[in-house]
Amino acid sequence: MVVEKKRKRSDGQAKRPKAPGANPKRQKTNAAKRVTSVDSLKWKSVELPEMFDDAEGFYGLEEVEGVDIVRDGETVKFVAAAAESDDSEEFGGFDDAPEEAGEVPGKDASAAPADAVAQGASKDSKTKDKNAKPQKGEKKEKEAKKQEQKKEKKAPKSQRSKDADPELEANVFAQAANLEDEDDDIDVSQWVPLDLSSQMLSSIGRLKFAKPTAIQTRAIPHIMNGHDVIGKAATGSGKTLAFGIPIIESWLAKAATGKQADETRKPIALILSPTRELAHQISDHLKQLCAGLTTSPYICSVTGGLAIQKQQRQLVKADIIIATPGRMWEVMSSGKSVLESLRGIEFLVVDEADRLLKDGQFKEAEEILKALDRTEPGAEEDDEESDDETPRSHRQTLVFSATFNKALQQKLAGKGRYNLLGDNESLEYLLKKLNFREERPKFVDTNPVSQMAENLKEGLIQCGDLEKDLYLYSVLLLQPTQRALVFTNSINTVRRLTPFLQNLNLPAFALHSDMEQKARLRSIERFKAGESAKPSSAPSVSSASSILIATDVAARGLDIPNIDLVIHYHVPRSADDYVHRSGRTARAANSGVSVLLCGPKEAVPTQRLIAKVHAAAAAAANTSRAKLASAGVGVSTIDIDRRLVSHLRPRVVLAKKIAETAISKERGAKEDDWMRNAAEELGVEYDADELEQAGSWKGRGSGRKQREREAMEVTKAEVKQWRWELKELLGKRINTGVSEKYLGGVDVDGLLRGARGEFLGQVEGLGL
Numbered sequence: 001m002v003v004e005k006k007r008k009r010s011d012g013q014a015k016r017p018k019a020p021g022a023n024p025k026r027q028k029t030n031a032a033k034r035v036t037s038v039d040s041l042k043w044k045s046v047e048l049p050e051m052f053d054d055a056e057g058f059y060g061l062e063e064v065e066g067v068d069i070v071r072d073g074e075t076v077k078f079v080a081a082a083a084e085s086d087d088s089e090e091f092g093g094f095d096d097a098p099e100e101a102g103e104v105p106g107k108d109a110s111a112a113p114a115d116a117v118a119q120g121a122s123k124d125s126k127t128k129d130k131n132a133k134p135q136k137g138e139k140k141e142k143e144a145k146k147q148e149q150k151k152e153k154k155a156p157k158s159q160r161s162k163d164a165d166p167e168l169e170a171n172v173f174a175q176a177a178n179l180e181d182e183d184d185d186i187d188v189s190q191w192v193p194l195d196l197s198s199q200m201l202s203s204i205g206r207l208k209f210a211k212p213t214a215i216q217t218r219a220i221p222h223i224m225n226g227h228d229v230i231g232k233a234a235t236g237s238g239k240t241l242a243f244g245i246p247i248i249e250s251w252l253a254k255a256a257t258g259k260q261a262d263e264t265r266k267p268i269a270l271i272l273s274p275t276r277e278l279a280h281q282i283s284d285h286l287k288q289l290c291a292g293l294t295t296s297p298y299i300c301s302v303t304g305g306l307a308i309q310k311q312q313r314q315l316v317k318a319d320i321i322i323a324t325p326g327r328m329w330e331v332m333s334s335g336k337s338v339l340e341s342l343r344g345i346e347f348l349v350v351d352e353a354d355r356l357l358k359d360g361q362f363k364e365a366e367e368i369l370k371a372l373d374r375t376e377p378g379a380e381e382d383d384e385e386s387d388d389e390t391p392r393s394h395r396q397t398l399v400f401s402a403t404f405n406k407a408l409q410q411k412l413a414g415k416g417r418y419n420l421l422g423d424n425e426s427l428e429y430l431l432k433k434l435n436f437r438e439e440r441p442k443f444v445d446t447n448p449v450s451q452m453a454e455n456l457k458e459g460l461i462q463c464g465d466l467e468k469d470l471y472l473y474s475v476l477l478l479q480p481t482q483r484a485l486v487f488t489n490s491i492n493t494v495r496r497l498t499p500f501l502q503n504l505n506l507p508a509f510a511l512h513s514d515m516e517q518k519a520r521l522r523s524i525e526r527f528k529a530g531e532s533a534k535p536s537s538a539p540s541v542s543s544a545s546s547i548l549i550a551t552d553v554a555a556r557g558l559d560i561p562n563i564d565l566v567i568h569y570h571v572p573r574s575a576d577d578y579v580h581r582s583g584r585t586a587r588a589a590n591s592g593v594s595v596l597l598c599g600p601k602e603a604v605p606t607q608r609l610i611a612k613v614h615a616a617a618a619a620a621a622n623t624s625r626a627k628l629a630s631a632g633v634g635v636s637t638i639d640i641d642r643r644l645v646s647h648l649r650p651r652v653v654l655a656k657k658i659a660e661t662a663i664s665k666e667r668g669a670k671e672d673d674w675m676r677n678a679a680e681e682l683g684v685e686y687d688a689d690e691l692e693q694a695g696s697w698k699g700r701g702s703g704r705k706q707r708e709r710e711a712m713e714v715t716k717a718e719v720k721q722w723r724w725e726l727k728e729l730l731g732k733r734i735n736t737g738v739s740e741k742y743l744g745g746v747d748v749d750g751l752l753r754g755a756r757g758e759f760l761g762q763v764e765g766l767g768l
């Protein structure tokens with residue numbers, strides 16, 4: 001028995017999504033898809049070519065057209081199109097005139113015996129079990145199918161299209177199932193209810209996303225139906241595609257009408273991102289999605305730090321623009337044409353909307369929004385009051401984040417537009433500025449109770465203020481890790497911790513906003529690649545393939561695979577920052593660990609932060625946070641083995657001394673150069689000692705000056721000696737407290753593992 005599958009159409013004529021908004025047909029398409037039993041299909045005998053005349057076991061071969069096979073877990077289902085009908089009715093197989101609209105064949109598929117499906121599964125098991133060797137019969141079946149396909153190809157085109165059932169051509173299930181024809185593609189039938197185009201389903205299949213995430217399931221239909229959407233969902237839950245898929249669908253629909261093909265085409269979407277890295281990531285993510293399309297939109301990112309001229313050239317042909325507000329505003333202000341074309345956009349996306357208020361980006365974002373809505377020349381002088389008169393925008397506005405403050409959520413639950421004049425620094429103000437096209441945007445909140453990712457474990461280590469380096473190193477050694485991300489609150493700490501960890505032979509990279517953009521991107525690439533920061537000869541003592549030390553510039557949106565540990569070296573400044581930082585791990589369905597290093601001075605803000613983050617969960621569970629934590633939800637206190645940590649201290653002291661000396665020397669040398677140049681310009685003689693005397697003060701920065709002076713006095717030979725001592729220490733194994741008394745029961749494998757310079761004995765991780 002052969003089930004003939006339709007191949008994905010490459011002529012772009014497969015079912016097209018309609019433009020968001022009016023789409024009466026969209027609702028009906030779902031009605032046309034039904035799972036049916038194998039016996040109720042309309043099988044036809046196959047005429048085998050002569051070469052099969054002697055074949056055994058294939059007599060009685062049958063085929064059926066327009067039916068597709070969809071795998072749902074271990075079960076394989078036959079899916080065929082029903083005539084358009086009431087959604088509630090089940091399709092029971094083909095009757096004699098399947099192409100007639102309005103008729104629903106009488107058989108009830110749900111009544112089909114379970115073994116019919118199972119039988120179906122076995123009939124097509126060749127497509128499911130790739131490891132199994134093809135049986136003799138299966139080989140022949142394949143051959144027969146090839147012949148059948150050849151025959152079909154030979155048939156004149158007109159004949160083929162005549163034979164094709166137009167209803168079946170529009171069958172989304174069929175399109176989904178066709179994806180299984182592609183080598184490693186997966187079953188995407190769970191996306192079908194979202195009513196996406198065949199091309200889109202095919203692309204999603206290539207990305208191996210078997211089902212939509214909660215935010216995608218809930219936001220995509222609203223967006224495709226033309227609504228404004230405010231989406232809130234946990235970090236790593238797929239918000240990018242929640243807005244990306246409908247935008248690209250809309251472009252595909254336009255492209256099908258030929259409107260996007262000419263030279264005068266205009267961008268359809270502007271996506272604003274708070275950081276450059278996130279903008280590039282969104283761009284890459286959308287490009288990956290488009291890679292499987294026969295025609296795809298031109299996606300370009302417009303961010304600071306890279307050549308503006310190139311970006312301006314790209315903008316001319318852009319369909320989808322992803323931009324940071326600063327650079328976008330710069331480009332928009334430089335020429336009327338960009339502004340003109342942007343006024344026609346159909347989608348405005350504000351990703352990580354709450355972050356746009358921070359870091360001084362709000363001003364530019366506000367200018368962009370004003371410029372987009374400005375219609376008449378001279379309107380530049382409009383003052384704040386005139387905003388209320390701004391006519392409602394024609395574009396859809398989509399606002400996404402994992403965190404929106406409570407006040408805003410309450411506002412959204414209420415009625416009307418936002419009337420909060422004067423509150424310049426709040427998200428509500430931004431939302432007011434966004435000029436939604438609807439009175440009330442759809443608010444989709446997929447995580448009202450817990451803001452944290454489902455598979456995230458949170459821990460806290462209490463340590464002395466001056467012991468953080470020691471505990472950082474300990475955690476990196478104790479917790480089995482592929483990629484670790486360490487967050488700090490200051491650029492200087494990033495600058496110090498990176499060489500400190502490198503001295504300890506850990507592959508650490510830096511990321512902060514004071515770095516050149518190219519260096520920022522390089523750091524991320526190296527971190528992703530797991531490239532060692534040290535020469536390969538240096539033994540690595542950590543299982544982590546790479547460690548990124550970053551400020552909050554990396555806290556939002558960054559989606560780097562296999563980050564399984566986030567360490568907050570400094571307690572974050574706000575609960576939202578904690579949520580976003582921690583959200584760099586446990587993304588999609590993965591698990592991860594987040595560890596707060598908390599010094600005595602940070603104890604109070606930390607308590608407040610944890611209370612805020614887990615308040616809703618505690619209230620929902622009607623329990624205290626402490627109980628919540630003991631039940632594995634919330635933040636658990638980690639009791640790290642202090643004896644073990646103390647064994648690591650000598651290494652840490654040396655690594656720190658070497659790193660800090662190098663930094664102080666460099667800084668001191670720069671200042672010395674600066675003083676020398678200044679003296680030369682003034683025409684006075686430079687005397688370092690004299691200036692030092694004159695410049696010695698006891699105020700702010702005097703400690704740093706003192707350290708710099710001391711560092712300048714450290715000789716190269718001394719540093720070399722420290723390095724040698726550190727190397728010796730790193731070569732030694734650390735005794736984890738295995739006493740001879742217990743040697744009998746010691747894990748020998750654990751002891752051997754220590755041979756690479758780690759631990760003598762067994763370590764249990766952080767016990768989270």
Ligand SMILES: Nc1ncnc2c1ncn2[C@@H]1O[C@H](COP(=O)(O)OP(=O)(O)OP(=O)(O)O)[C@@H](O)[C@H]1O
Binds near residue numbers: 208234556
């Ligand atoms: N339907 C899906 N199934 C499986 N993985 C998915 C799906 N959709 C997106 N992903 C993947 O999940 C990861 C997280 O997605 P994304 O970066 O969009 O999350 P996010 O919600 O925007 O996170 P954040 O709040 O941190 O910005 C990405 O690697 C993405 O490729």
